[in-house]
């Protein structure tokens with residue numbers, strides 16, 4: 001009878017929810033087993049600096065063969081030479097991620113020279129730090145092209161072989177700005193909300209296809225001291241500190257190796273996001289005002305001249 005089936009499904013649902021809660025509590029105390037990535041081909045965008053470089057170096061130490069992609073050939077070579085000096089293996093690709101054809105050409109070259117990508121890390125990103133009226137049309141478009149559209153073109157390039165082999169990992173470097181909006185970040189935040197949505201929906205597509213060997217990880221960090229958000233200040237640095245790049249990249253690699261679905265750092269941000277969901281709008285605005293989040297970008301300088 002249909003009613004019996006619904007009852008069975010309902011009890012299965014309750015069982016799975018309870019099991020998932022117990023499992024989460026268990027993993028608060030016990031570290032998850034890390035998977036091996038030896039000889040895996042890992043493509044990192046924005047590998048020329050910041051956390052992209054650090055993730056590439058750490059994955060190389062874990063035995064990955066790195067495909068380093070960046071617009072800047074000088075910083076790209078610096079990353080490659082660091083990897084070389086520690087006996088790692090990498091290939092450099094100069095590519096402007098704001099140009100779709102440039103991405104297609106680079107991926108065709110990778111397919112021909114190297115083969116299938118096992119781990120894709122969509123990391124490259126830019127920020128204008130300008131209000132919606134101060135940013136030019138071109139700046140807004142470029143932010144969305146690099147921070148979001150490039151993810152589509154790269155994922156569409158590597159996903160077919162991942163699905164065919166039922167093996168792969170797609171990592172989205174988003175931001176806390178992809179979970180909550182902030183003054184002077186309309187373009188950046190829109191691109192990061194888009195990246196978070198892309199990751200979430202992609203994961204559902206993969207689950208629907210029952211490709212259990214293809215994983216996704218979405219990373220949402222708070223400000224990191226890489227230079228991208230140079231000048232930004234937070235009101236309570238003890239509660240919401242500007243993060244160290246080495247700490248963030250270490251956490252990211254750990255999340256990849258343990259197939260973590262989403263990583264929000266620091267953990268305190270979870271509490272703020274919970275308040276965003278639970279409180280009335282005015283109540284959450286009061287929390288934002290208390291933390292003076294809309295003043296964070298007042299002293300922003302960023303990487304002047306990267307646009």
Ligand SMILES: NC(=O)c1ccc[n+]([C@@H]2O[C@H](COP(=O)([O-])OP(=O)(O)OC[C@H]3O[C@@H](n4cnc5c(N)ncnc54)[C@H](O)[C@@H]3O)[C@@H](O)[C@H]2O)c1
Nearest residue numbers: 046048049050051071096097123124125175223224226228
């Ligand atoms: N720094 C932060 O506070 C912070 C916080 C949250 C999320 N993030 C995200 O983390 C990622 C890495 O940030 P980061 O702080 O290491 O930045 P970064 O500026 O140090 O590095 C970004 C890299 O992307 C490259 N890049 C820029 N435009 C490109 C293009 N058109 N084509 C190819 N490569 C291009 C740059 O050359 C650079 O090497 C970004 O997606 C960023 O949005 C950063």
